[in-house]
Amino acid sequence: MNKPSFREQVLQAREDAIVDAVNRLLADKGFDAMTVDAVAAEVGIAKASLYKHFESKEALAAAAMVRVLERAQAFCDTEAAALPQPLDRLKAVARWTMHVQWAGEMPSLPAQNSTLRSALVANRDYMDRLMALSERLGEWIEAAQADGALSPEVPAEVVLYTLFSRACDPVLGVLKAGGSYTEEQAISCLLRTCFDGLAAR
Amino acid sequence: MNKPSFREQVLQAREDAIVDAVNRLLADKGFDAMTVDAVAAEVGIAKASLYKHFESKEALAAAAMVRVLERAQAFCDTEAAALPQPLDRLKAVARWTMHVQWAGEMPSLPAQNSTLRSALVANRDYMDRLMALSERLGEWIEAAQADGALSPEVPAEVVLYTLFSRACDPVLGVLKAGGSYTEEQAISCLLRTCFDGLAAR
DNA sequence: GTCTATAAAGCGATAGAC
DNA sequence: GTCTATCGCTTTATAGAC
Numbered sequence: 001m002n003k004p005s006f007r008e009q010v011l012q013a014r015e016d017a018i019v020d021a022v023n024r025l026l027a028d029k030g031f032d033a034m035t036v037d038a039v040a041a042e043v044g045i046a047k048a049s050l051y052k053h054f055e056s057k058e059a060l061a062a063a064a065m066v067r068v069l070e071r072a073q074a075f076c077d078t079e080a081a082a083l084p085q086p087l088d089r090l091k092a093v094a095r096w097t098m099h100v101q102w103a104g105e106m107p108s109l110p111a112q113n114s115t116l117r118s119a120l121v122a123n124r125d126y127m128d129r130l131m132a133l134s135e136r137l138g139e140w141i142e143a144a145q146a147d148g149a150l151s152p153e154v155p156a157e158v159v160l161y162t163l164f165s166r167a168c169d170p171v172l173g174v175l176k177a178g179g180s181y182t183e184e185q186a187i188s189c190l191l192r193t194c195f196d197g198l199a200a201r
Numbered sequence: 202m203n204k205p206s207f208r209e210q211v212l213q214a215r216e217d218a219i220v221d222a223v224n225r226l227l228a229d230k231g232f233d234a235m236t237v238d239a240v241a242a243e244v245g246i247a248k249a250s251l252y253k254h255f256e257s258k259e260a261l262a263a264a265a266m267v268r269v270l271e272r273a274q275a276f277c278d279t280e281a282a283a284l285p286q287p288l289d290r291l292k293a294v295a296r297w298t299m300h301v302q303w304a305g306e307m308p309s310l311p312a313q314n315s316t317l318r319s320a321l322v323a324n325r326d327y328m329d330r331l332m333a334l335s336e337r338l339g340e341w342i343e344a345a346q347a348d349g350a351l352s353p354e355v356p357a358e359v360v361l362y363t364l365f366s367r368a369c370d371p372v373l374g375v376l377k378a379g380g381s382y383t384e385e386q387a388i389s390c391l392l393r394t395c396f397d398g399l400a401a402r
Numbered sequence: 403g404t405c406t407a408t409a410a411a412g413c414g415a416t417a418g419a420c
Numbered sequence: 421g422t423c424t425a426t427c428g429c430t431t432t433a434t435a436g437a438c
Contacts, residue, residue, distance in 0.1 A: 011421095030313040032233040036414060048416075049422050057414065087400065110311070111371045112231040151393070151401045157379075158390055159399055161372045170312045171362045178358075189359055192352070197398030198360055199288065200352045212403095236431065247405050252433070254403095 015053055015063075018043050023064045026107035031061055031116060058119035062126045064107040068100070069129040076136050086140040087149035090163065091195060093137065097167035098187045102176060108168040134160060166194050216254055216264075218244050224265040227308035232262055232317060259320035263327045265308040269301070270330040277337050287341040288350035291364065292396060294338065298368035299388045303377060309369040335361060367395050 021042040025034040036057055040047040054060045075096050080089040100106045120126050141159045144150040175186040222243040226235040237258055241248040255261045276297050281290040301307045321327050342360045345351040376387040
């Protein structure tokens with residue numbers, strides 16, 4: 001592995017700036033409302049230059065997803081892994097995703113767009129990282145089920161899907177927009193709802 | 202109130218057919234991917250004729266939302282109201298929304314589209330029915346909190362938002378697409394997750 | 403009210419000069 | 421690799437005949 005040249009570093013920095021802008025726009029407006037013109041404008045380059053780095057709008061979205069998956073994996077490897085109980089690790093990850101969403105840094109993609117879906121499943125970077133994260137979380141879920149901390153009636157895959165879904169739960173956005181909860185209050189409340197349910201214990 | 206003329210009945214039937222098509226397309230592809238051309242094609246009339254009935258694409262979506270809100274209100278007034286416990290009424294409503302979603306009849310709108318949001322809040326029919334349903338559910342939520350069935354740590358409005366959110370929870374679509382759960386299994390599982398939480402009791 | 407035809411605008415993507 | 425300029429297509433919405 002050679003040290004990257006100065007030229008390569010500049011290129012990498014520019015691509016980071018692009019992914020930054022895409023991430024912000026995806027979190028703010030969503031995939032359909034995000035225009036490639038807006039991305040170019042926010043980065044401060046011409047649209048045609050964007051297409052020298054990424055071949056399509058879908059590839060831009062995939063790059064943003066790859067980065068958030070990397071951030072999630074990094075959180076799992078450090079802070080979450082430091083907790084002794086599997087259930088607490090899962091809660092920590094869920095809490096982290098909600099903080100990311102609150103900060104306006106959670107790119108959420110429409111599940112229904114088929115063009116986008118095809119591009120994502122064909123994207124090696126994206127799929128590899130998605131599966132790596134799923135496997136890591138899957139281990140913790142099974143461990144938590146084994147020691148009786150997670151409900152045995154909910155299949156492991158349903159737990160996993162639910163965690164992904166709560167990372168983009170629109171309820172948090174509504175609470176933030178309402179303005180009557182602090183970040184900590186809102187997230188604690190949703191975490192409780194997710195793990196302990198709406199019904200009294 | 203006069204009896205509607207034959208002409209008015211035909212018109213009403215046509216508008217019902219339009220709302221049917223919009224509802225199906227919204228549930229299937231979402232608002233952004235739904236084109237007015239597709240609606241016209243599915244109804245079997247020309248696009249220009251559509252605009253004689255509804256003034257915009259947003260108005261079409263609002264009409265579909267109005268109808269599902271009416272259906273929800275009707276369910277609340279009959280089957281849910283027949284249950285003695287407020288918590289059971291809320292569970293029945295949540296279960297009903299999941300059945301609607303499973304059947305591909307739940308029109309779900311993007312929370313981020315600002316043009317659509319403006320049109321909806323300006324739509325009297327939509328807002329009136331949304332508020333009527335929210336009030337009805339709000340009464341049951343407060344009753345369930347009062348008798349200790351709902352967690353006192355989750356504010357009533359958060360419970361309400363959560364119920365609306367679970368009505369469009371993408372997890373159900375994933376489980377249906379996976380094909381390894383029956384409708385009853387998937388919905389029971391998600392209901393459990395929603396009211397009892399992921400953690401063991 | 404229904405149709406055909408078209409206007410008007412937005413957007414993803416590319417050509418070609420530098 | 422970056423730019424300006426533009427293509428080609430889709431989509432919402434409307435004009436005007438019947």
